[in-house]
Amino acid sequence: MPLLKDGRVGDDPWRHPDDAESLPDDAPATVSLARWRTERDALARRAGRIGLRLPNDVSPLELAEDVGRFGLITLAFPRFTDGRAYSQARLLRARLGFRGELRATGNVLRDQLLFMRRCGIDAFEVGERALAENWPAALGEFDVFYQPGEDGRPWIARQRAAG
Amino acid sequence: MYRYDEFDRRFLEERVAQYRDQVRRRLAGQLSEDEFRPLRLMNGLYLQLHAYMLRIAIPYGSLSPAKLRVLARIARRYDRGYGHFTTRQNIQFNWIKLEETPDILAELAAVEMHSIQTSGNCIRNTTADPFAGAADDEIEDPRPWCEIIRQWSTLHPEFSFLPRKFKIAVSAAATDRAAVRLHDIGLYLRRNAAGEVGFEVLVGGGLGRTPMIAKTLRDFLPKHRLLAYLEAILRVYNEFGRRDNLYKSRIKILVQALGIDKMRDAVEREFGAMGESALPLPPATVAAIAAHFAPPTLAAPGADDETELARALAQAPALARWVRYNVAPHRAAGHAIVTVSLKPPGRPPGDASAAQMELLADLAERYSQGEIRATYEQNLVLPHVRRRDLPALWRHLGEAGLATANAGLASDIISCPGLDYCSLANARSIPVAERLSRHLAARDQEIGELHIKISGCINACGHHHVGHIGILGVDKNGEEFYQITIGGSADENAALGAIVGPAVPSAAVTGAVDTLIGVYLDLRREGERFPDTYRRIGAAPFKEALYAAA
Amino acid sequence: MPHGPIAAASRPPMAAVATRRTVTGNRLRDGVPVYFAGAGRWSPAVAEARHVAEAEAGALLAEALAGPPPHPVIAPYLIEAVLRDGRLVPLGLREEIRAFGPTVRPAES
Incomplete structure (x- = not known):
């Protein structure tokens, strides 16, 4: 599935094998939370980078010890109306200091991208429409934000303080 | 009344432009109705039986004459000449065309109004005491806190796809005129034993299929921690609120399932983990917002004000009746709070015509320091009227069918x-x-x-x-x-x-x-x-x- | 718009009358309730609605739904209606109100 990241739509360099499949030797790959929990030590010794597919009904705070090991955490939006992963993203960035890629997967819509970006999600699994409909532009539709965000852009309190 | 600064204005321009593009994409066939529905709802646009309906936010019920005149203009130009004031201090227009909604929002933006989050599973317009800043029984003006909540909740990136809609109410008076206990979060400004003012925080009220009265989550919250505490509640709700059943997804159901004590534990744990520095409200920030709500300068009553009024009341029993039911005490001597009933007998409750809105804008300028409030009881309020002006105001209102003397009575439905x-x-x-x-x-x-x-x-x-x-x-x-x-x-x-x-x-x-x-x-x-x-x-x-x- | 059908608060049972089927929905650009008049045309007047017997309802709906996006009508659906004195009247209070307007008089403008 195409990936929107850094303002461009491109291919996904990560693999996402099922629990039954063996992992590629050195290519970056994600695992389910269940697999991570059972194979944690072996996975941590692996040469290739490791990522985690985090379901949206598990608190990221349960992974506080582990987040530094992941190059990628994927978050799930099974339906666009299910907004649990927004809170997961903010907790991962602000509370746990996760610095790797945070990727939205599932029912990702153009008009949600900026909310996701402000919560710290920096990559988006998108459909083929993303290019035709210029989805990257959605990230630039606002430059005033009423809340602090996790994307490095200032929020209104700082803008006001700067005059 | 709060006035936008350059950032508020820019934000709203950006929002209108974003929405204009969303409507363009819908009309061009790039968005399906399923994809567009949440976008229009985030701007208060419903599809009703006869047309689209646009619900416009009246933040915490506060209106200026300029705002009311634009609502009248929208009624005339884009609707059928009237609007309907709702039970959440908003106004609805019933005959709206989708293709005209971007222009309507642009007209609203020019007077610092919008329809953001008047629908959708997000934080809705904050309800407040319509007598705020005028009531003789309030600890302090709740409106600065409502404005702080309004800004914080506006397009909140984390809380725009909650399990269900979310409503907050604030009151600072002994008499609750904001139905605080029927909101997802209710806030009462209270004074503690040390004389400090803070919030009693209630959670889990709401009507709908399973009505519940809110319970106290915290007896006293220091004011400067308000946003952090709200964020802690919302985060707990976003994580644990049910999403499998529309009718069980409000926070009241979560509070009922957990019990108030476990709910409190969860919120306090999150609140503690956020740390003291989360979402700060430094005194200067609060003061800058509060300055917008400085009390108006009201003239001292004249020596003969009360005798003049008494004479007028004696001569006109209908006026006396109106004063008895529609006029409430003001904190300032010689002044009163007037409820303008939108409930003439035999007519639709809460409706106002464009001409009535325009007249009220004029009367607010002349008699009420340029302030108008909407109530959840679907009436309007002129909060700062000099008592000696009551007879003249009543006559003007009467000419427009706005002097029904029934506030709080059986026909005020x-x-x-x-x-x-x-x-x-x-x-x-x-x-x-x-x-x-x-x-x-x-x-x-x-x-x-x-x-x-x-x-x-x-x-x-x-x-x-x-x-x-x-x-x-x-x-x-x-x-x-x-x-x-x-x-x-x-x-x-x-x-x-x-x-x-x-x-x-x-x-x-x-x-x-x-x-x-x-x-x-x-x-x-x-x-x-x-x-x-x-x-x-x-x-x-x-x-x-x-x-x-x- | 007359409110004849609604004025009669309690209506006689309809069992004896063969009901018709017609397709309605709200127009995308302005939300106005419209009725499928055939040949790709939609009309705000229920009197212009094409109506068919139950057996042909599926075909009528399919015809109404045809066409490239955006469809001019949001989520068209079938409703039941009856011919009363030669006039097509949708069944059910909701559809009557959609067809003929609110039963209350709004504020004077």
């Missing part, structure tokens, strides 16, 4: 739009309200304070659960029936009404309400309001009268 407009409704509400108010108006004074509230479906926009007499429209095999509840109350002693018995057909509603009022009048003791009598004597005498008679 709350009603949702019902099946005449709303696609969710199961039965009509407005015709029932019209018949009742026409019937009861003549007995308003005899009956005294009485709150009748009508909803056309279980979503309870007409707050029927908390009416002294509540009326809920239901569909029985294609016929409109109405279920009646008694003993509800929306104030600081909020209570849910009890169902009196089987639903009655439409034609029997007025008679049934008459019967219930008759029992109250027969059995009430001196000074008792309807719910007081009900609490003392119970439901049995009412039920007997209603169903034995049939």
Whole structure:
């Protein structure tokens, strides 16, 4: 599935094998939370980078010890109306200091991208429409934000303080 | 009143541009209705029976003359010449064209208004005491806190796809005029033993299919921690609120399932983990917002103000009656708070024509320091009127059909739009309200304070659960029936009404309400309001009268 | 718009009358209730609606739904209606109100 990241739509360099499949030797790959929990030590010794597919009904705070090991955490939006992963993203960035890629997967819509970006999600699994409909532009539709965000852009309190 | 700065203005311009592009994409076929619906709802645009309906936010019920004039202009230019003030201090226009909505939002933006988050599973417009800044019984003006909440909640990236809608109310007065206990989060400004002012935080109130009264989550929250605490509550709700069943997804159901103590533990744990520095509200920030709500400079009353007024009252019994019911005490000597009733007998509750809105804008400038408020009871308020001006104001209002002397009385009925407009409704509400108010108006004074509230479906926009007499429209095999509840109350002693018995057909509603009022009048003791009598004597005498008679 | 059908608060049972089927929905650009008039045309007047017997309802709906996006009508659906004195009247209070307007008089403008 195409990936929107850094303002461009491109291919996904990560693999996402099922629990039954063996992992590629050195290519970056994600695992389910269940697999991570059972194979944690072996996975941590692996040469290739490791990522985690985090379901949206598990608190990221349960992974506080582990987040530094992941190059990628994927978050799930099974339906666009299910907004649990927004809170997961903010907790991962602000509370746990996760610095790797945070990727939205599932029912990702153009008009949600900026909310996701402000919560710290920096990559988006998108459909083929993303290019035709210029989805990257959605990230630039606002430059005033009423809340602090996790994307490095200032929020209104700082803008006001700067005059 | 809060005035936008350059950032607020830019934000709103960006929002209008974003929405204009969303509408363009929809009309060009790039967005399906399923994809577009949440986008239009985030801007308060519903599809109703006859057209789109646009719900415009009146932040915490505060309006200026300029804002009211633009609402009048929208009524004339884009609608059919009138608007409907809602039970959440907003206004709805019923005959809107999708293709014109970007222009409407641009006109609103020019007067610092919008329709952001008047729908959708997000944080809605904050409800506030319509007498704020004028009431003689408040600790401090709650509006700066409402504005702080408004800004914080506007397009909140984490809380725009909650399990369900989320409503917050703030009051700082002894009398609750904002139905605080019926909100997802209720905030009462309170003074603690040390004399400091902070918030009592309540959670889990709401109407709808499973009505509940909010419970206290925290007795006292220092004011500067407000946003962090709200964020902690919302984060717990976003994580644990149910998403599998529309009717069990409000925070009240989560509070009920966990119990208030476990809910408190979860919120306090998150609040603690956020740290002291989360979402700070430094005194300078609060002061800058509060400065927008500085009390108006009111002239000292003239020596003969009261004798002049007394003479006018003596000469005009209708004026005296209006002053008795529609005028409330103001904290400043010689001034009063005026409720402008939008409930003429036999007419749709809460409707105002463009001409009426324009007149009220003029009268607010002339008599009320340029301030107008909307109430959840679907009336308007002129909060700063000099008492000697009351007769002149009353005459002007009367010429426009706005001097109905019934605030808080039986004919001052709350009603949702019902099946005449709303696609969710199961039965009509407005015709029932019209018949009742026409019937009861003549007995308003005899009956005294009485709150009748009508909803056309279980979503309870007409707050029927908390009416002294509540009326809920239901569909029985294609016929409109109405279920009646008694003993509800929306104030600081909020209570849910009890169902009196089987639903009655439409034609029997007025008679049934008459019967219930008759029992109250027969059995009430001196000074008792309807719910007081009900609490003392119970439901049995009412039920007997209603169903034995049939 | 007359409110004849609604004025009669309690209507006689319809069992004896053969009901018709017609397709309605709200127009995308302005939300106005419209009725499928055939040949790709939609009309705000229920009198212009094409109506068919129940057996042909599926075909009528399919015809109404045809066409490239955006469809001019949001989520068209079938409703039941009856011919009363030669006039097509949708069944059910909701559809009557959609067809003929609110039963209440709004504020004077």
